[in-house]
Amino acid sequence: MLHIPALEKLVHELSRLPGIGPKTAQRLAYFILKSKESYSTQLSEAIQRVQTEVHTCTECFNYTDRVVCKYCEDNYRTDDLLCVVEEPSDIERIESSGAFRGRYHALHGAISPLEGITAKDLKIPELMTKIDEGVKGLRPQVKEIIFAFDADLEGDTTALYLTKVLQGKSLKISRIAHGIPMGSDIDFIDDRTMGRALENRVQL
Amino acid sequence: MLHIPALEKLVHELSRLPGIGPKTAQRLAYFILKSKESYSTQLSEAIQRVQTEVHTCTECFNYTDRVVCKYCEDNYRTDDLLCVVEEPSDIERIESSGAFRGRYHALHGAISPLEGITAKDLKIPELMTKIDEGVKGLRPQVKEIIFAFDADLEGDTTALYLTKVLQGKSLKISRIAHGIPMGSDIDFIDDRTMGRALENRVQL
Numbered sequence: 001m002l003h004i005p006a007l008e009k010l011v012h013e014l015s016r017l018p019g020i021g022p023k024t025a026q027r028l029a030y031f032i033l034k035s036k037e038s039y040s041t042q043l044s045e046a047i048q049r050v051q052t053e054v055h056t057c058t059e060c061f062n063y064t065d066r067v068v069c070k071y072c073e074d075n076y077r078t079d080d081l082l083c084v085v086e087e088p089s090d091i092e093r094i095e096s097s098g099a100f101r102g103r104y105h106a107l108h109g110a111i112s113p114l115e116g117i118t119a120k121d122l123k124i125p126e127l128m129t130k131i132d133e134g135v136k137g138l139r140p141q142v143k144e145i146i147f148a149f150d151a152d153l154e155g156d157t158t159a160l161y162l163t164k165v166l167q168g169k170s171l172k173i174s175r176i177a178h179g180i181p182m183g184s185d186i187d188f189i190d191d192r193t194m195g196r197a198l199e200n201r202v203q204l
Numbered sequence: 205m206l207h208i209p210a211l212e213k214l215v216h217e218l219s220r221l222p223g224i225g226p227k228t229a230q231r232l233a234y235f236i237l238k239s240k241e242s243y244s245t246q247l248s249e250a251i252q253r254v255q256t257e258v259h260t261c262t263e264c265f266n267y268t269d270r271v272v273c274k275y276c277e278d279n280y281r282t283d284d285l286l287c288v289v290e291e292p293s294d295i296e297r298i299e300s301s302g303a304f305r306g307r308y309h310a311l312h313g314a315i316s317p318l319e320g321i322t323a324k325d326l327k328i329p330e331l332m333t334k335i336d337e338g339v340k341g342l343r344p345q346v347k348e349i350i351f352a353f354d355a356d357l358e359g360d361t362t363a364l365y366l367t368k369v370l371q372g373k374s375l376k377i378s379r380i381a382h383g384i385p386m387g388s389d390i391d392f393i394d395d396r397t398m399g400r401a402l403e404n405r406v407q408l
Contacts, residue, residue, distance in 0.1 A: 004269050006257040010250040016243065018235050019228065030293050031222050033254055033267065034312075039220065040255045044248035046214040050237055051244045053210040063237060065208050089234050108238075 007033065056088070061106040061123045063088045071095070071104055078102045079140035084127065084162070085148045086110045086155070094148055102146075105130065110154035111161055117154075119161060127162075131169060144172040151178050211237065265310040265327045266292045275299070275308055282306045283344035288331065288366070289352045290314045290359070298352055306350075309334065314358035315365055321358075323365060331366075335373060348376040355382050 007029060015025035032040050056062065057069035064070070071077065071091070081102030085091055088106045107122040119125070134141035147162065149155030159175050166173060179197035180189055189197070211233060219229035236244050260266065261273035268274070275281065275295070285306030289295055292310045311326040323329070338345035351366065353359030363379050370377060383401035384393055393401070 003274055004258055004267060006250070006253045006269060007267065010254045013243075013247045013250045016247075017232050019231070024223065026293070027223070028221050029254065030291070032251055033258055037255050039217075040251045043217045043220075044251040046210070046217045047236055047244045047248040047251075049210045050214045050233065051241050054208055054237055063208060063211065065210055070207055087234070089230070 056106075056108075060104045061088065061108060061126070062091050062104060076101075080143040081146070082130075082142045082144070083146045083148055086150060086158070090148060100146075102144075103142075107158070110149060110158040112154045112157070119165075122158075124162070124165075128165070131166070131171070135169070142171065144174070147173070147175040149175070260292070260310075260312075264295075264308045265312060265330070266295050266308060280305075284347040285350070286334075286346045286348070287350045287352055290354060290362070294352060304350075306348075307346075311362070314353060314362040316358045316361070323369075326362075328366070328369075332369070335370070335375070339373070346375065349378070351377070351379040353379070 010029045010032065011022065011025045014020055014028050015022050017025075020028070032043070053065045054063050055065075057064045057067075057072055059068045059072040062069040062071065066073075078101055081100075082105055083094060083100055083102055084105045084107060085094070086107055086109060088108070091104050091106065094100050094104075105123065105127050107124060107127070109117055109122050111117060111119060111122065130139070131142050133139045145162075145166065147159045149158055163173055177200060178193065179200060180186065180193065214233045214236065215226065215229045218224055218232050219226050221229075224232070236247070257269045258267050259269075261268045261271075261276055263272045263276040266273040266275065270277075282305055285304075286309055287298060287304055287306055288309045288311060289298070290311055290313060292312075295308050295310065298304050298308075309327065309331050311328060311331070313321055313326050315321060315323060315326070334343070335346050337343045349366075349370065351363045353362055367377055381404060382397065383404060384390065384397065
C-alpha cells in the first residue's frame with residue numbers, strides 16, 4: 001500500500017505488537033520516519049539491549065539483568081512463603097501493593113488446553129523441584145503457597161492443576177481473593193464477581 | 205519502577221511514540237522481551253532501515269526510497285494541477301480515493317503560531333520556487349492549486365497564508381470541501397461541520 005518496502009516492513013513488524021493494529025502501526029512508522037535519527041537509533045538500540053541484557057532469574061524466573069533478581073537477593077524476606085504468578089510483570093504489581101514479603105515464582109504463562117499450553121511448557125517442573133528440595137533440606141522449606149493468577153479460565157485451570165499435584169506435600173495452599181474491587185460501586189459489578197464475593201464472604 | 209535499567213530505557217523510548225502511554229509502553233516492552241530474539245532483531249533492524257533507506261522526494265517531498273517518488277515519475281499525470289498537503293501520509297489517503305490525477309507537494313507540517321512553526325519551517329519556499337519556475341518556463345507550469353489540509357486551526361492558517369502569498373500569480377486556488385461525511389447520519393453531525401455544510405451548499 002505504501003510502495004516503499006522499508007516502510008512496509010516497519011509497519012508489518014510494528015503491527016505484530018499487542019494492541020497495535022495496521023492503522024496505528026502506520027502512524028507509528030510515520031512518526032519514527034519523521035523523528036530525528038537519534039530517536040530511531042535509541043529505540044532500536046533499546047530493543048536490542050533488552051534482549052541481550054535482560055534474562056530470567058535462576059531462582060524465581062522473574063526478569064533481571066543479574067544472576068538472581070532483587071527479590072531473591074533480599075535477605076529480609078520470608079523464605080517459607082511463596083507466591084506463584086503467571087508473568088514476571090505480575091510480580092511488580094504485587095510488590096507495589098506492599099502486602100507481600102515472601103518469595104516469588106513466575107510460571108511464564110498459564111495452563112491452556114485450548115492453546116496447547118501444558119504444565120511442561122511452563123516453569124511448573126522447576127516449581128516442583130524447588131518444593132521437593134526444600135523438603136529434603138537442600139534449600140529453605142516452603143510452608144505456604146499463594147496463587148496470584150488471573151481471574152480467567154487459564155488461571156482457574158492452573159490453580160486447579162497445581163492444587164492437585166501439590167497435594168500430600170503438607171503445604172498450606174491459597175489463592176488471592178476474588179471480589180468487589182476497592183472503591184467501586186456495587187451497582188456496576190458483574191454477576192460472576194458478585195457471585196464470588198458472596199461465596200467468599202468474610203466473617204466479621 | 206522496574207529496577208532493570210535496560211527494560212526501563214525501552215519503556216521510556218516506547219512511551220515517546222504517539223498514543224503510547226507508560227502503561228502500554230510497559231506492556232509492549234514485556235511483549236518484546238518475551239518474544240523470540242528474531243522478532244526484536246527484525247523490529248530494530250526495520251527501524252534502522254527506514255531511516256537509512258527512506259527519504260523525501262526531491263520534487264514533491266513525499267517519502268520515497270528512490271530519487272523521485274512514484275507520483276512524480278508517473279508521466280500520465282496532469283502537470284498543471286497541484287495538490288498541496290501537510291504530511292506525506294496524506295498523499296496515500298488522497299491517492300486511494302482515485303479522484304486526483306495531478307501532482308503533489310507535501311509541506312511537512314502546517315503553520316502554527318502557537319507551536320512556533322512558520323512558513324520557513326515548512327516546504328513553502330520550495331513550493332513558491334516550483335510555481336515561479338513554472339511561470340518562467342523552466343518546468344511545467346502549475347495552473348491550479350488544491351489545498352488538502354486538515355480541518356483545524358493550523359490547516360486554516362496555512363490555507364489563508366498560502367492564498368495571500370500566491371495572489372497575483374494567476375492561479376486557480378481551491379481547498380477540499382468540508383461537510384457531512386458520506387454515509388453518516390445528519391443527527392450525529394457537530395455544529396461546526398453542519399455550519400460549513402450549509403455555507404458551502406452545492407447548487408443542484
